[in-house]
Amino acid sequence: MDKLKLKIKxxxxxxxxxxxxxxxxxxxxxxxxxxxxxxxxxxxxxxxVTFSSPLQKNSEIGRALEIxxxxxxxxxxxxxxxxxxxxxxxxxxxxCYYCKKYIFSEIIGLKNNYPGYAxxxxxxxxxxxxxxxxLEALKDLxxxxxxxxxxxxxxxxxxxxxxxxxxxxxIKGESCLATRFTYGQPLDKEKLKMIDDIEERLGRLGLDEIxxxxxxNLARLEISSDxxxxxxxxxxxxxxxxxxxxxxxxxxxxxxGFRSGSMDL
Numbered sequence: 149m150d151k152l153k154l155k156i157k158x159x160x161x162x163x164x165x166x167x168x169x170x171x172x173x174x175x176x177x178x179x180x181x182x183x184x185x186x187x188x189x190x191x192x193x194x195x196x197v198t199f200s201s202p203l204q205k206n207s208e209i210g211r212a213l214e215i216x217x218x219x220x221x222x223x224x225x226x227x228x229x230x231x232x233x234x235x236x237x238x239x240x241x242x243x244c245y246y247c248k249k250y251i252f253s254e255i256i257g258l259k260n261n262y263p264g265y266a267x268x269x270x271x272x273x274x275x276x277x278x279x280x281x282x283l284e285a286l287k288d289l290x291x292x293x294x295x296x297x298x299x300x301x302x303x304x305x306x307x308x309x310x311x312x313x314x315x316x317x318x319i320k321g322e323s324c325l326a327t328r329f330t331y332g333q334p335l336d337k338e339k340l341k342m343i344d345d346i347e348e349r350l351g352r353l354g355l356d357e358i359x360x361x362x363x364x365n366l367a368r369l370e371i372s373s374d375x376x377x378x379x380x381x382x383x384x385x386x387x388x389x390x391x392x393x394x395x396x397x398x399x400x401x402x403x404x405g406f407r408s409g410s411m412d413l
Contacts, residue, residue, distance in 0.1 A: 152304055159298040160189060166266040166292065168193040172255055173223070174204075175212025176322055178270030180314050181305055182294060186268070187219050195262060196223040199251045201230040202337045203324045205344050218313065226254055231335055236326075239335050241281070243326060248282035252289050268292050274302040278409055327411055329362050346394045353386060357406040360391070367396040373405030 163169065169186045173179045173196035186194040198212045209225075216223040228250075231237050235246035256267055269286060272295040276283065286293065295305065325340045339362070347358045350369075359370040369387065379387075384401075391399045402410075 152307060155298050155300050155304060156308065159185065159294050159300060162292070162294040162297055163189045163268075166190075166268065166294075168262070168265040170195045170197055170255060170258060170262060170265045170267045172252065172267065172269040172291070173198050173212055173216060174270075174322075175208050175210075175215055176270070177309060177314070178272055178295065178302075178305055180215050180270075181309055181312075182268060182270040183216070183221060184219060184312060184314060185294075187221050192222075193265075194221055195258075195265065196221045197255050197258060198223060198225050199254065200225055200227045202340045203230060203247070203326050203335075205322060205325065205347070207348065208322050215314070224258065228254065229337075231337060237335055239326060239329060239331060239333055241331050243281075243331075244324070245281040245285045247324070247326075249285035249289065252286060252291055256289060256291075266292055268294055271296050272300055272302055272305055323359075323408065327409075328360055330411060333362070342394045346391055349390050350387060353383065353390075355387075359406060359410070361402075361411060362396075365396055366398040366400065367391050367394070368400045368402050370402045370404075370406045370410065376401065376403065376405060 163186055167190070169190055171179065171183045171186055171194060173183055175198065183194070183196055196212075196216045198209065198216070200209050213223070213225070230247060230250060233246060233250055236243055236250070252267065252269075259265055259267070267290075269291050271283060271286065271293040276296060300308075325343055326335055328343050329335065343360055343362070346360055350358050350360075354375075356372040356375055357370075361368040361370060369391070388399045
């Protein structure tokens, strides 16, 4: 038995040991694969919970609703304005901790209606090696991360997703919209919505893995490195027009390309 099969066996044992599961479901590839395995192993004893706030992209929420329906999993949508939490609004370096603690406290609160259910999330082994204060909040709250416990990393998840129903979805890596702003810059609901709209419009131009990082009135665009070399003057003009209509004076293209967590430096 190869290493991945051993990891999958351990993953299945963790899920079966949970018995009943509430899955924190964002619609991203990690939580989607976890939900798929929970459905296979636990049948009707699984509930998908999706949290909707100004920090989530509209497309992400829509995909979460669609995938849960496709997998025939019961789903609860929690809609809250997380910017009501001062420690999130202030956008400090511990923002993610306070955000995750609030979200998962809300999810754990559902256990009153679902006794005996364990709360699971899709964090994987690769997440443990990056700066993710939110993982500390999950640990504090006793949330179970089956992928991480089974030693499954991001590369494993991509391999496991092939030949499943999820392979029909274009599930790109998404991150909280707050990551578009420098730490210490207070978050603003209208600006968050504008970033979501701009990135969606840029995506229609064929740009992959878009992140629009905001530094005051300057917008720094991160896209895939291989796409940068294919941009022509017409493409650049369209990009600049879209971003400037969002209210930004300066538009720059980051020549290092897309980098997850670049604002953590």
